[in-house]
Structures are given as structure tokens and as C-alpha cells.
Amino acid sequence: MDLLTLLIWFSSLAFVYFGISCFYSDFIISEFVRYNLAKYRRATGYLQLLGAVGLLFGLYFNAIVVVCASTGLFLLMLAGFIVRLKIRDNFIKSSPAFIFAGLNLYIAFKAFYTYF
Template sequence: MNLLSVLVWFSSISFLYFGFSCFFSKFIISEFQRYGLPKYRKLTGTLQLIGAVGLLLGLYKSNVLLLIASAGLFLLMLAGFIVRIKIKDNFFKSSPAFIFAVINALIAVKTYFLISGVSYN
């Protein structure tokens, strides 16, 4: 299993968990209220679930889908990181969003190079 596959599987499993948590976890429900964004909780969960499935399908079926899913999750997590900074959470509390943004950015960049045929080594 190569690095891209490991990153995709890790991110996908994580976002399946996070996505379902947006619908069922009392903690996540209270966190979205703390962020001042309770009406975006279900949308966020849905986007996370779509992104997770898109990563897996993309890994095995379509590099373009993998690029779109990883770029979408990167943007979602970048927005999450910005929200955390705006509400004055410290970097430690904000770090999961930052780390998942970086992971999905790496997936997107690696996939872009695969699609374009340019070597990144």
C-alpha cells in the first residue's frame, strides 16, 4: 500500500466517523452551537460523508473524483480551522481541522500530479 492509499483510507474512515457524528453526537451538536453555526451542522456532516465516499471511489475508480473529493475536504477543513481561530480556540483545539486540511491538500496535490503526468519526486 503506497502513501496515497494510506492517506486516502485514513481520511475517508475519519470523515465517515465525523460525518455521522454531525448527525448523532451530542458533543458535536453542542460544538456547532458554540461555533455559532448550528444550522450548518447537517450540511457539514453530509459534505463530510460525500467527501469520504468520494475519496474511496476516487482511489479505485477515478483520479478526477479523488482530486475533487480531496480538494473539497481540504476547503471544508480550512473553513473549519478558520472558524476555530475566529472563535478564539487555541491552536491545539484547532489542530484537527488543520491536520485534516493538510492531509487532504497532500492527497489533492499527489492526485493532480498523477493526472497531469508530472513527476513530483
């Protein structure tokens, strides 16, 4: 298994977990209330699940889907990072969003240059 495949699987499984958590985790639900974005919680969960499925589908069937899904997850996590900074969370609390944004940006570029 090469590094790109490993990172795609890691990101996909993480976003399946995060996406499902948006619907059932009391902690995540309270975090969206704290961000003053409670009405976007379900949409965020669906987008995370869609991105996760897109990464895996694209890995095995169509590489352009990997690029699109990872770019979408990058944008979602970049927005999450900006929201965290805007509500004055420190960098440590904001770092998961930053790390997953960077990871998915790397996946998008690496997939693009590997497959196209």
C-alpha cells in the first residue's frame, strides 16, 4: 500500500467517524451550539460522509473523484479552522481542523499529479 492510498483510507475513515458524530455525539452537538452554527451541523455531517465516500469511491473507480472529494474536505476543514479562530479557540483546539485541511489538500495535489 502506497502513502497516498494509506492517507486516503485514514482520511476517509476519520470523516466517516466525524460525519456520524455530527448526528449522535452530544459533545459535537454542543460544539456546534458553541460555534453558533447549530443549523449547519447536519449539513456538515452529510458533507463529511459524502467526502469520505468520495475518497474511497475515487480511489478504486475514478481518480477525479478523489481530487474533488479531498478538495471539498479541505475547504470544509479550512472553514472549520477559521470558525475556531474566529470564536477565539487557541491553536491547539483548532489544530485538528488545520491538520485535516492540510492532509486533504496534500491528498488532492498528490492524487492530481499521480493520476493526471
